[in-house]
């Protein structure tokens with residue numbers, strides 16, 4: 001793979017809206033990605049293998065629980081810093097950002113928000129350093145966009161719960177130490193349970209043959225009469241709103257992350273357009289290639305403004321689920337379109353692993369589907385503005 005020469009576009013001088021702390025956090029994540037992710041990621045993606053050696057570094061740059069309070073091992077940062085870290089990590093690879101998002105918003109967040117003090121102290125500090133890795137089990141073979149229909153269930157056996165069912169498409173599952181699993185009790189109410197690797201009847205087979213997020217491990221979670229200790233139930237929130245609250249936090253991070261992938265594709269295509277000579281002039285001097293680049297930087301700038309404002313709203317506790325949906329949908333679609341155009345700009349070279357674009361493009365095909373598909377987020381916006389849920 002080519003050396004990482006990335007230069008971040010900032011067309012509207014958005015750095016002026018950031019604090020010194022934001023810039024420090026962003027720059028250290030950026031430097032870490034250049035040093036630790038860029039040199040190795042193509043090889044790991046080609047081999048469809050997660051690079052375990054980066055886990056410790058991810059913890060050190062605040063990639064695990066950036067906004068979790070320091071007393072629980074988190075970095076205690078605000079939502080803009082959280083977003084900037086996700087942007088930088090996904091600039092390197094969406095699969096690495098997925099590991100970070102799952103650990104932060106789908107494992108640490110529910111333990112912090114819905115767990116009790118013993119659970120927080122037991123799990124959060126180890127998750128923050130990466131000593132422990134978690135995964136989040138919501139999706140099932142027959143319930144993806146409609147998770148409320150889930151059939152995974154647990155029964156109260158007096159001194160423990162008995163968990164049965166299966167989850168599918170679970171990031172980090174093959175090597176996770178713990179899983180935050182969403183299951184229905186005997187009354188049909190959804191609760192979160194912390195299931196630990198090693199519990200009898202709990203297995204995590206890996207999902208192979210993915211063409212997307214190849215450097216992120218995906219698998220199933222299978223529960224065959226798993227005895228879960230009663231103290232592993234998250235006591236402070238139940239119902240579908242509990243997992244959806246985690247998704248709000250993760251989707252917000254994805255909205256930022258997608259900008260990182262888009263910036264990397266744009267920056268690569270811009271540099272290539274100045275160097276590649278055809279018909280005796282750089283391809284960047286042709287109107288058709290300039291149209292692509294001009295539209296890319298316009299869309300990146302709009303997405304940057306959208307997420308920055310959303311970050312301010314989240315810091316103020318005012319961001320709605322529908323606002324987060326809009327940003328996730330817009331920014332991932334924007335990044336995917338830019339990746340496809342950038343790939344074309346590199347001609348034949350665009351399909352090789354010499355450049356990051358094709359990997360970003362394939363990764364974004366998962367990002368546009370997981371954490372709510374492109375169409376489902378449109379329906380959320382539609383419901384928000386009309387008051388009519390069109391899902392059913």
Ligand SMILES: Cc1cc2nc3c(=O)[nH]c(=O)nc-3n(C[C@H](O)[C@H](O)[C@H](O)COP(=O)(O)OP(=O)(O)OC[C@H]3O[C@@H](n4cnc5c(N)ncnc54)[C@H](O)[C@@H]3O)c2cc1C
Pocket residue numbers: 102135136137138139143144145146168169170171172212213218366369370371372373374375376390391392
């Ligand atoms: C690589 C990867 C990693 C993932 N990681 C996790 C994870 O860690 N944890 C987890 O729980 N899940 C995870 N997922 C699952 C992901 O969230 C689901 O794939 C996603 O929610 C879509 O569900 P589905 O695949 O079952 O598609 P379906 O729900 O079957 O949807 C199929 C199509 O139908 C459309 N559709 C569905 N309902 C409607 C409707 N009412 N109106 C119009 N169109 C509709 C959808 O938009 C989509 O285009 C992951 C998925 C992938 C690919």
